[in-house]
Every structure is written in C-alpha cells, then in structure tokens.
Amino acid sequence: MAFGISDDLLGTFVPVAVYWIYSGIYVMLGDLENYRLHTKAEEKAKNVASKSTVVKGVLVQQVFQIAISLLLFTVVNDGSGVVQPQPSLFVILGQFMIGMVVIDTWQYFMHRYMHNKFLYKHIHSKHHSLVVPYAFGALYNHPLEGLILDTIGGVLSFLLSGMTPRTSIFFFSFATIKTVDDHCGL
Template sequence: MESIIFDRRMTNSSSNLTPTVMPFPVSDELLGTFVPIAVYWIYSGIYVMLGDLNQYRLHTKAEEDKKNVVSKRTVVKGVLIQQAFQIAVSLLLFTFMSGDSGVVLLQPSLPVIVLQFMVAMVVMDTWQYFMHRFMHINKFLYKHIHSKHHTLVVPYAFGALYNHPLEGLILDTIGGALSFLISGMTPRTAIFFFSFATIKTVDDHCGLWLPGNLLHVFFNNNSAYHDIHHQLYGTKYNFSQPFFITWDKILGTHMPFSLEKRKEGGFEARPIKKIN
C-alpha cells in the first residue's frame, strides 16, 4: 500500500506541489494470516460459481440436503467465527514473538524452499493425523468438539473449515505453527505454504471428482479419500489430512476405495475392504 503526500517547495515566482510516495508496507506475518483466509473464500467461491456439476458429484444433491443437519448459512457463520478466532490467536502470537530489529529475512534458494515445503507438509500431516484420530477415539472430544465437523456427512467446499473453534486451534493453528517453526521457513514462504494447504483442504471437502484435477494426480489424499471418512461407516478410517495417506497405511486405518459411476449421474466412492 502506498500513500501520496505533497511537499511544498517555494520558488521565486510560485509554489509547487511535488508528489512524494510514502510506502506503508504490510508485514509478511500479517499477509500469512489474512491471505490464506482470502484464498479459502475465493477458491471455495469458484466451486460455488461452477454450480452443482451433478455429473461429477460424489453424492447427489438430495443426499446433501437429507444427510447434512446444518444449514449452509450456519456453516458460513461457523467458518467466519473460527477464522476470526484464528486471526486473534495469530495476532497475539505475533505481538509476543515479533522483534524490534525490523530485519527482513532473506529468502533461501529454491531447493531449500522446496525442502522446507516438504518438511512442513510432513509435520502438518503427522500432527493432524494423531490429533484428528484422538478426537475420534476420545468420546468426550468427539461429542463436544469434533462432531461439529461431521454434521456435514456430505461435505462441500466452503464447509472445509466448519469446525469447533477449539478444534481449529488444535489442528490448524498449532499444527501450522509447528510446521512453520520446524521447517524453518521464512514468513514469506509461509504465505505460499498456508495458502496451498488451504487450497488442498478446500479441495478435499469439495464433494466433487473433477477431471484433470492436478491435486488428484499428485495426492492420493483427495476428495474421494476424505469422503470415505465423512460417511457414517468411515469414521474409523482415513484420518490422514491434508496431504499424504502415509500414517493411515502405517497404522492400519487406511480404507482403499473404488470410484464407481452412479446411475443418477456422478460418482460414488465405495470401500473395498470389510468395514469393522
């Protein structure tokens, strides 16, 4: 952002107004807080503008209306509340952690940034797998916290972050902080990492199997994989999020599926192992 002020310079004949540009930079920390939120609504908004896309849906519109027990208005309100809570926590952390030196960290080389991305992805996946699974195992936590997210049996894009604020703090805010600190990335790199993580999370909850989706090409943890977890029979499986399926495979909670075409149009993700 820039502000223009004018210096008055006197000459023998007249006075001139000369524009001087005064920069008001926005810190990378603030951008890392607000850009992913903007990305969330822009990316999920694209899915809304695309319409129902019945030929690519993992559930029919009738199933969405019947199985989900909260209105979309309530979901939007819930996501905004969580994001406001997330902003408050982030700003509080920045207040205590920011130094007075004003030194801007230099960006490392591209190979180092790629390595930091990979480390951050592994850290986030590990944290979210075990916290997510624990919220299912612990009956109190599931009933009073995590069940809110599972009121969307048929997930859709802008419901990706429809969680209890405490769940958002534990899974997303703390998980993100650990990813940032352990990977050693700069705040500028973090803007891109958290924006990418946001896109991935929205895509995993979009309820669609779109052709040519590059996230489905590069990640086995995708909308169909996570849809299995959201079904009433699937809450013991596919806890991994948002990137890889490694921990599910290592710890025996992986539920493979087949993607079948429905007669009514669209697709259905069907488990190919016996449900316990």
C-alpha cells in the same frame, strides 16, 4: 513486503482470502452433478448445519487463526518489523516438505484422536455434521478442534520447518487449497 503490506499481514490474511476465493470457485461452478460424491437432495437431507451456520462457524475459526498468526509473527520477529531474508529456493522447498509432513502428521493423529467416544460426542461431531461435504465447509468445526488441529498444526509446521513469514504466505495458501479440495465433495 509487497504493495507496502508486510509479509506478516500477507501471511495472515492471504490464506483466508484464498479459502473464500477458492471455495467460491467451486460454488460458481455449480452443481457438477456428474462429479459429485452425493446428490444435492442428499446434501439437504443429511447435513445438520445450514450453510449460513457453516459460514459463521468458519469465520469464527478464521478470527482465532488470524489472532494467533499475528501473535506468532510478532513473537518470531521480536516486534521489530524487520523483514527476514529469504533462503534459497532449495531451502524453501525443503521447508515446504517439512511443513507438509508436520502439519499432515499432526492433523492425522489429532483427527484420529478426536474419534474417541468423548471427544467425538462433545467436539468432533460438529465437523461431521456436514455428512455431505462442500468446499467452504472445510474448516467448519468446534473452535477447540480448530485450535488443536488447524491452528496448532499450522504453528508447529511454521516453527519446525523454519520458514519465513513470506514463505508461509505460499505454504498456508497451498495447505488451504488442499483442505478445500479434500472437502469439496467432488
């Protein structure tokens, strides 16, 4: 518990805050034209979804993630509110590695599966409507895709690695930074 806030709540809300703060840093850095993969003109011409639509879509995704995270922590802790003891640093590093292998493997195969003709047309094409990616569009996708790729992938990595809610604060914040970097367009 930090600052009187439970690890469950921090594990739920810190990655969301990291998403918007880290994405905001990219926005504040400005154009960085020399480092962009695409020009601003290409972004305006090729992206189907407006930035306000993307923000709304990401917020919907995050509401689902928050609800499932709170439910998961309640189930894991049996609703007792008892703080789990932290394992050694060596164990935490192992949990991080297992968690990354699980979430990356899950997302890789689910993402490839989303490219079949039916799922791409009806679900995954929403994510690819941002032809020219930018940081805060990283989680812009169909809610079902967000549930399958991101939320279920996160739950599996949390459970299979055996991490505590406190460890998950750092793990999911790191995974969030990685996702934003992957989609930043630089």
